[in-house]
Amino acid sequence: MKKYILKRVAMSLATLLLITFVLFVLVRIMPGNPFPSERMSAEQIANKRAELGLDDPVLVQFSRYMANLAHGDFGKGTSLYYGAPIKTVLGQCISNSFRIGGLAIFIGTAVGLILGITAALNKGTFLDAFCTVFSILGVCVPGYVFLIFLQYFFSYKIPFFPYFFDSSRFLFSSVMPALSLSLFTMSTVARFTRNEMVEVMDSDYVHLAESKGMYGNMLVTRHILRNALIPIVTVLAPLIVDLLTGALVVEKIYGINGIGKLMVDSIAGEGVDYNYVLALGILYSALYIGIMLIVDILYGLLDPRIRVASSEGGDA
Amino acid sequence: MEMNENTILKFEDLDISFRTNAGVVHAIRGVNIELRRGETVAIVGESGSGKSVTVKAAVGLLDGNATVNRGKILYRYKNDDGTEKVVDLLAMSKRELRTTINGSRIAMVFQDPMTSLDPTMTIGKQIMEGILLHKRGDKAFAHARALELLELVGITDAEKRMKNYPHQLSGGMRQRVVIAIALACDPDILICDEPTTALDVTIQARILELIKDVQDRLGLSVIYITHDLGVVAKVADYVNVMYAGKIIEVGTVNEVFYEPKHPYTWGLLAAMPDLETDDDRLASIPGSPPNLLHEPVGDAFAARNAFALKIDEKAEPPLFKVSDTHYAATWLLHPDAPKVEMPKELQTRLERAKKEAEKYQ
Ligand SMILES: Nc1ncnc2c1ncn2[C@@H]1O[C@H](COP(=O)(O)OP(=O)(O)OP(=O)(O)O)[C@@H](O)[C@H]1O
Ligand SMILES: [Mg+2]
Numbered sequence: 001m002k003k004y005i006l007k008r009v010a011m012s013l014a015t016l017l018l019i020t021f022v023l024f025v026l027v028r029i030m031p032g033n034p035f036p037s038e039r040m041s042a043e044q045i046a047n048k049r050a051e052l053g054l055d056d057p058v059l060v061q062f063s064r065y066m067a068n069l070a071h072g073d074f075g076k077g078t079s080l081y082y083g084a085p086i087k088t089v090l091g092q093c094i095s096n097s098f099r100i101g102g103l104a105i106f107i108g109t110a111v112g113l114i115l116g117i118t119a120a121l122n123k124g125t126f127l128d129a130f131c132t133v134f135s136i137l138g139v140c141v142p143g144y145v146f147l148i149f150l151q152y153f154f155s156y157k158i159p160f161f162p163y164f165f166d167s168s169r170f171l172f173s174s175v176m177p178a179l180s181l182s183l184f185t186m187s188t189v190a191r192f193t194r195n196e197m198v199e200v201m202d203s204d205y206v207h208l209a210e211s212k213g214m215y216g217n218m219l220v221t222r223h224i225l226r227n228a229l230i231p232i233v234t235v236l237a238p239l240i241v242d243l244l245t246g247a248l249v250v251e252k253i254y255g256i257n258g259i260g261k262l263m264v265d266s267i268a269g270e271g272v273d274y275n276y277v278l279a280l281g282i283l284y285s286a287l288y289i290g291i292m293l294i295v296d297i298l299y300g301l302l303d304p305r306i307r308v309a310s311s312e313g314g315d316a
Numbered sequence: 317m318e319m320n321e322n323t324i325l326k327f328e329d330l331d332i333s334f335r336t337n338a339g340v341v342h343a344i345r346g347v348n349i350e351l352r353r354g355e356t357v358a359i360v361g362e363s364g365s366g367k368s369v370t371v372k373a374a375v376g377l378l379d380g381n382a383t384v385n386r387g388k389i390l391y392r393y394k395n396d397d398g399t400e401k402v403v404d405l406l407a408m409s410k411r412e413l414r415t416t417i418n419g420s421r422i423a424m425v426f427q428d429p430m431t432s433l434d435p436t437m438t439i440g441k442q443i444m445e446g447i448l449l450h451k452r453g454d455k456a457f458a459h460a461r462a463l464e465l466l467e468l469v470g471i472t473d474a475e476k477r478m479k480n481y482p483h484q485l486s487g488g489m490r491q492r493v494v495i496a497i498a499l500a501c502d503p504d505i506l507i508c509d510e511p512t513t514a515l516d517v518t519i520q521a522r523i524l525e526l527i528k529d530v531q532d533r534l535g536l537s538v539i540y541i542t543h544d545l546g547v548v549a550k551v552a553d554y555v556n557v558m559y560a561g562k563i564i565e566v567g568t569v570n571e572v573f574y575e576p577k578h579p580y581t582w583g584l585l586a587a588m589p590d591l592e593t594d595d596d597r598l599a600s601i602p603g604s605p606p607n608l609l610h611e612p613v614g615d616a617f618a619a620r621n622a623f624a625l626k627i628d629e630k631a632e633p634p635l636f637k638v639s640d641t642h643y644a645a646t647w648l649l650h651p652d653a654p655k656v657e658m659p660k661e662l663q664t665r666l667e668r669a670k671k672e673a674e675k676y677q
Contacts, residue, residue: 204432211375212446213419226436304481305435
């Protein structure tokens with residue numbers, strides 16, 4: 001297991017390095033300029049390019065970038081936030097997005113699991129049908145539509161929750177966006193859990209456990225849940241990344257200074273801010289790779305078929 | 317509840333249907349089976365004839381869309397205080413069944429050992445689980461008992477195997493583990509649903525021997541499901557031949573093997589592979605079993621029966637008595653029916669088999 005984890009970590013780091021390089025090159029050959037070029041003279045542009053070292057060969061630029069990155073320095077914005085260090089700006093955005101995203105993941109997973117388990121245990125009844133309808137709705141209705149709906153009822157009609165994000169009342173003003181963001185995860189987890197459980201409940205090994213005399217909660221916790229949850233870990237991983245990296249529209253609508261909003265700003269501003277695009281790209285990739293790594297390790301812990309790799313059975 | 321002294325399990329007029337999207341499937345149509353203490357009763361028949369559904373009804377494992385229309389499954393057992401009791405398993409709640417019957421009194425071995433063990437639990441835990449569940453002792457006792465069981469079913473290295481997960485064992489080993497699980501709480505009855513079908517031929521024979529061996533040693537009563545008549549001859553005392561949800565012939569092994577009366581049984585016997593003849597005339601039964609979405613009119617086997625009579629299309633034959641232990645549901649046994657003998661090829665073959673068997677008596 002230790003060797004397996006080490007191998008996976010090394011592979012993850014290599015992947016991340018490769019992705020960073022590809023991103024770095026791509027950003028540079030992208031059309032557009034890294035600064036508000038329409039308001040600048042040709043001379044100003046040339047000066048700025050020289051200042052940023054953009055005229056050096058790509059490999060030279062890349063090694064410089066990596067050297068800085070090694071010290072945790074993402075450089076400065078080329079057009080955004082008047083050239084403030086990216087680390088500071090990004091830190092603030094990450095904090096907002098992660099906290100709201102984390103809340104959304106928690107709500108989505110917990111409620112989704114409860115819904116899915118309830119539906120599976122009551123297969124074919126009203127509860128099951130309700131869960132199915134809810135899942136379809138939750139997957140179809142975008143989170144921001146739900147957010148607007150919440151805003152209308154709980155900020156406008158009944159002024160209980162704030163209309164916009166307010167970092168001084170963090171938890172309170174996170175409720176509505178987190179709830180909206182969790183909807184998709186909730187539905188996906190609910191539907192998946194239900195289907196997995198139903199399948200496991202009809203498996204031979206559950207029948208064998210029943211023929212031993214297992215029933216009720218004991219049967220569910222010892223034999224059904226564990227087997228049903230293994231594949232759920234896989235669906236959950238990309239959903240978590242999505243939520244952590246913020247949702248563009250929800251952040252925009254609710255006025256949250258998060259990663260999603262930053263991403264939009266860095267591309268759709270007056271100039272394409274090379275360093276922000278790059279920093280965010282690396283962040284997304286790192287998160288994704290990191291979570292996949294955790295999933296793989298978790299998988300190994302949950303599923304003995306992966307943990308105990310070599311089979312050593314004899315004959316009958 | 318009426319039941320012979322020696323009878324331990326009795327299916328009485330069992331009738332089950334399934335609700336499906338296509339309509340109601342009448343899978344079991346009035347089944348009677350009797351199992352006596354210490355004996356082995358085989359149920360044979362083609363795929364889909366209702367063998368599994370019949371026994372699943374006895375252990376509370378029927379699918380959610382099943383309805384029991386009629387019938388009883390009577391079970392006689394000794395209470396802890398030594399008094400005998402007869403219960404109807406179908407009248408018991410799931411919970412009652414699981415706590416007092418499943419595993420502790422009636423245990424089951426399933427067809428596919430590759431899928432019948434929980435992949436996320438060590439086999440040791442899976443064996444100990446039932447022992448702890450039925451409160452036969454503490455953890456240390458369960459552990460010792462599990463080791464003893466693994467040795468009983470012929471697994472060497474038991475201590476090490478306890479910590480293995482199912483995927484680390486071969487198919488034959490896994491079926492041994494399943495048998496160990498079934499025996500964990502000293503049940504009275506062992507139900508084996510095609511326990512060797514999924515295994516290699518050589519391993520089949522060894523698992524079969526194991527089941528016979530533990531039956532003798534522990535005095536179990538066994539219901540053995542198979543579609544392999546060759547297996548039946550080796551294990552069973554009585555044979556029930558099932559077709560389209562009904563028992564169409566029942567008798568002792570010798571009666572069903574050497575003097576079969578039902579054309580369907582003839583067909584099954586004729587389809588048995590035979591080492592000594594490569595006779596192509598002995599082939600499988602033509603056609604396929606009826607779809608029980610539609611209630612069959614007359615004899616369900618008529619359409620595939622080369623010996624069908626006019627009456628087969630109108631009325632379902634009752635079980636005609638051949639001897640005290642031998643019955644068959646075919647109009648050919650009616651006193652007014654024309655005299656029809658089993659095919660010549662089959663007859664010679666059965667006679668040869670009989671002589672062969674007598675040599676070894
Ligand atoms: N849950 C269910 N819903 C609908 N029909 C079912 C269900 N379970 C069983 N059946 C039907 O009942 C009939 C008997 O099935 P059963 O599994 O008992 O056959 P079997 O004799 O055990 O066959 P095999 O040798 O293939 O195991 C089949 O026609 C099957 O289609
Ligand atoms: Mg079956």
